[in-house]
Amino acid sequence: MSTGGEAAIAAEASRPCCNLCHAPLARQQQPRWVKEGFAIYECGACGLLFRGDLPSHQELLSIYGQDYFLRPAGANSEGYADYLSDEAEHRLTARRRVDQLERMAGRGRLLDVGSAAGFFMDEARTRHWDVRGIDVSPEMSAWARDWLGLDVATGAFQLTSYPRGSFDAVTMWDYIEHSIDPAGDFAKAAEVLRPGGLLLLSTGDAAAPVARLSGQRWHLLTPRHHNFFFTVETLRRYLREYGFEPLSIGHPGGRYSLRYVVHKLGTMAPRSRALRKLEAFTSERPLGDRSLRLNLFDIVTVAARKV
Numbered sequence: 001m002s003t004g005g006e007a008a009i010a011a012e013a014s015r016p017c018c019n020l021c022h023a024p025l026a027r028q029q030q031p032r033w034v035k036e037g038f039a040i041y042e043c044g045a046c047g048l049l050f051r052g053d054l055p056s057h058q059e060l061l062s063i064y065g066q067d068y069f070l071r072p073a074g075a076n077s078e079g080y081a082d083y084l085s086d087e088a089e090h091r092l093t094a095r096r097r098v099d100q101l102e103r104m105a106g107r108g109r110l111l112d113v114g115s116a117a118g119f120f121m122d123e124a125r126t127r128h129w130d131v132r133g134i135d136v137s138p139e140m141s142a143w144a145r146d147w148l149g150l151d152v153a154t155g156a157f158q159l160t161s162y163p164r165g166s167f168d169a170v171t172m173w174d175y176i177e178h179s180i181d182p183a184g185d186f187a188k189a190a191e192v193l194r195p196g197g198l199l200l201l202s203t204g205d206a207a208a209p210v211a212r213l214s215g216q217r218w219h220l221l222t223p224r225h226h227n228f229f230f231t232v233e234t235l236r237r238y239l240r241e242y243g244f245e246p247l248s249i250g251h252p253g254g255r256y257s258l259r260y261v262v263h264k265l266g267t268m269a270p271r272s273r274a275l276r277k278l279e280a281f282t283s284e285r286p287l288g289d290r291s292l293r294l295n296l297f298d299i300v301t302v303a304a305r306k307v
Contacts, residue, residue, distance in 0.1 A: 016052050018043040019183050019228065020237055025052075033216040038223035046237060049206055049229035054180045057156055063225060064137040064178075069116075078222040084143070087119060089255045089291055094120040096252070097200070097301075098127055101169060104247060104303060105198050108168030113157045113185070114175030118144030121152070132167075134160060158184045165194040172201035177226040186242040193306045199244055200303045205251065207231035208298035220298065235302055244304035253295025258282055 017024045023045040031039035032049065039052040055063060068079035080086070097120060101110075107128050112121050115133030117140050125131050133152040135141045144152040153160065158181065170189045179185050189199050204220035205211065206229040211218045220226060232249055239246055262282050 020048045021046040035216050048234045051227045060136050066139050086257045090119040093254045094123040098124050110169045111167045113172045116140045118148045118150040122148050158188050162192045167192050169198040177203045186238050190242045197306045202301045205300040210296045210298045239304050245307045247303045249302050251297040258290045
């Protein structure tokens with residue numbers, strides 16, 4: 001039978017700690033939001049936003065299964081309506097990102113973390129980068145291997161055994177918010193990069209005006225799939241902590257299919273019958289393939305150099 005002191009120690013140990021500054025949540029701290037049954041907390045010391053209960057590595061396999069990348073008919077999913085059908089938009093964004101990378105570095109060995117179907121890797125390969133990738137999704141990593149002939153491993157980045165200093169660049173496009181340990185991923189990136197190597201990433205900016213105005217209805221506040229919610233300041237702190245010098249930080253926007261835009265609007269207003277009808281209409285017609293350039297200035301792109 002536990003004593004009161006032992007119970008207090010156990011309760012203290014079980015309280016979530018901030019992944020960035022390691023401060024424990026204050027006693028009786030209330031969540032910033034509770035959405036879809038998930039409590040999202042804000043660190044009182046550094047401002048990092050995060051899910052109070054994080055999924056296990058095993059749970060990630062089901063969270064990022066086929067349904068995340070291809071929404072089942074009639075389902076209300078926060079993932080992609082049809083990731084592979086939006087290949088053209090993914091490649092347009094990928095080419096812009098390769099351009100950014102090459103303005104900062106010559107070609108070399110590149111590791112893409114959270115590589116999904118490999119469209120960015122494939123665009124970098126056409127520009128003569130030596131590319132590797134890793135993704136937790138068995139379906140997407142297999143597609144990249146089978147259809148594009150890419151070297152993509154299935155699994156968690158932190159469990160890989162790449163030699164120290166073996167890459168000239170590491171990219172994490174729309175990845176770090178899905179991580180269950182961003183600090184470990186920044187440390188791993190620093191480990192596998194050579195001195196002077198580049199880290200490029202993109203993620204939602206929870207301090208952007210549209211995010212603040214939207215509150216818990218922000219389209220990137222999706223706690224079943226996103227575990228951490230960053231700001232420019234918290235990203236800067238991660239970079240400093242793990243030995244990176246920021247080179248550029250911006251909000252460049254991107255291209256999306258009309259199908260995807262309507263789908264995302266539907267996730268923000270799941271009870272809207274009009275949006276459900278519009279999504280069904282655009283998903284079944286060529287109109288849904290129309291490419292739109294959008295920028296809500298709530299997705300931040302960061303480039304940093306390992307010092």
